[in-house]
Amino acid sequence: MKKSAIWFCCLATLVASTFSPAALSQSSSIIAIINANVIDGIGNQPILNATVMIKDGKISGIAANSRSVPAGASVIDLKGYWLLPGFVDAHTHIADMRSARAALVSGVTTARNLGIPYFVDKGIGELNRRGVTDVPELLCAGYHVRVRPVEEFFISFPQLQDLMGGVRGETAVRRVVRAQIDRGVDVIKINATERAGLPDTDPRQRTFTDEEIAAIVDEARKSNIYVASHAHGDEGAFASVRAGVRSIEHGTYLSDKTLALMKERGTFFVPTISTMAEMIEPRNDVILQIRGKHMAPRVRETTAKAIKLGVKIIAGTDTEYDRTSNFRLANEIQELINCGMAPMEAIKAATSYSAECAGIQNRTGAIKIGLEADLIAIERDPLTDVRSLQDVLLVINNGKVALNRLKW
Numbered sequence: 001m002k003k004s005a006i007w008f009c010c011l012a013t014l015v016a017s018t019f020s021p022a023a024l025s026q027s028s029s030i031i032a033i034i035n036a037n038v039i040d041g042i043g044n045q046p047i048l049n050a051t052v053m054i055k056d057g058k059i060s061g062i063a064a065n066s067r068s069v070p071a072g073a074s075v076i077d078l079k080g081y082w083l084l085p086g087f088v089d090a091h092t093h094i095a096d097m098r099s100a101r102a103a104l105v106s107g108v109t110t111a112r113n114l115g116i117p118y119f120v121d122k123g124i125g126e127l128n129r130r131g132v133t134d135v136p137e138l139l140c141a142g143y144h145v146r147v148r149p150v151e152e153f154f155i156s157f158p159q160l161q162d163l164m165g166g167v168r169g170e171t172a173v174r175r176v177v178r179a180q181i182d183r184g185v186d187v188i189k190i191n192a193t194e195r196a197g198l199p200d201t202d203p204r205q206r207t208f209t210d211e212e213i214a215a216i217v218d219e220a221r222k223s224n225i226y227v228a229s230h231a232h233g234d235e236g237a238f239a240s241v242r243a244g245v246r247s248i249e250h251g252t253y254l255s256d257k258t259l260a261l262m263k264e265r266g267t268f269f270v271p272t273i274s275t276m277a278e279m280i281e282p283r284n285d286v287i288l289q290i291r292g293k294h295m296a297p298r299v300r301e302t303t304a305k306a307i308k309l310g311v312k313i314i315a316g317t318d319t320e321y322d323r324t325s326n327f328r329l330a331n332e333i334q335e336l337i338n339c340g341m342a343p344m345e346a347i348k349a350a351t352s353y354s355a356e357c358a359g360i361q362n363r364t365g366a367i368k369i370g371l372e373a374d375l376i377a378i379e380r381d382p383l384t385d386v387r388s389l390q391d392v393l394l395v396i397n398n399g400k401v402a403l404n405r406l407k408w
């Protein structure tokens with residue numbers, strides 16, 4: 001992608017402001033971030049010592065070596081720190097405001113929230129849209145579409161009570177998908193195999209038939225909505241890819257054949273390695289600990305293969321960002337690098353590629369003129385010190401400063 005240095009039409013005088021919290025009026029609609037080393041989420045090289053301008057919540061300029069800023073702008077001096085797009089976590093389960101805030105301070109300005117009860121995330125996402133900037137933008141999946149929906153599903157949709165015995169057949173799956181779309185979900189999440197995080201389910205076990213998955217994808221497509229398919233086992237994953245889902249979540253046991261089809265179809269792969277690594281923690285049921293010990297190495301192996309094949313891989317934590325969650329998207333980026341992904345690609349996997357998977361690349365996921373000003377700053381060059389991504393010092397969400405720890 002072409003990177004053009006755009007010079008701001010502005011002052012002759014250099015505004016030599018050093019950052020101070022008082023200078024950062026939230027009411028000022030223009031913010032100039034100066035002395036920033038920019039990784040824009042699209043290009044392959046950083047833009048060193050740049051100035052990034054924000055106007056009315058959007059990125060309005062990026063200039064290499066710029067020394068001038070418009071009058072009246074609030075100035076944030078990054079003093080050589082690194083500026084990146086806010087993370088787009090491709091797979092979360094955020095269920096309350098506290099968790100949403102925890103995600104935001106870790107640098108997640110957008111998340112694809114793939115399943116929680118009662119449409120709580122719709123409300124959180126709506127608050128974000130109405131100007132609450134200490135929570136991320138959430139793209140919501142509502143409930144998992146599964147053969148046996150959770151009981152909460154029927155509390156939200158009592159009119160589907162006749163499906164309590166099981167969602168079977170094309171008509172039934174279409175009704176479930178339609179009901180969720182009518183409630184305003186942004187993405188449909190299906191369970192094409194059983195879950196891994198419960199001791200009494202077998203994650204290799206396939207659930208829906210080919211016809212049912214095809215009907216789910218077709219029903220969603222009528223409303224221009226993508227389908228994310230939870231699939232550990234290969235059979236369920238292959239059927240999902242063939243039916244045209246947008247992404248495979250987890251993909252632990254993907255075969256070479258399925259990976260090749262994903263490459264051909266452009267299906268995204270969200271390996272969520274960190275959540276598999278988290279299973280071995282002592283607080284979990286012993287069955288899960290045992291499972292994690294073989295699933296984590298296996299999903300890393302699958303991811304390494306997918307990287308070599310050129311499958312579109314994106315970063316998702318599969319975390320709830322609640323009090324028990326000690327993994328963040330920075331862990332997943334580290335995992336992808338450990339699997340052989342170049343650091344710059346891993347950052348794109350957590351920003352612009354993830355936005356593309358969600359279909360929102362024209363709004364966010366990169367530092368590009370016209371996109372929402374969703375930005376984070378870190379101390380060190382993440383291309384050489386990826387752990388720096390764990391310690392986010394500044395979060396700008398929809399153009400507003402939501403976290404600022406720069407002064408320390």
Ligand SMILES: [Zn+2]
Nearest residue numbers: 091093114318
């Ligand atoms: Zn999940």
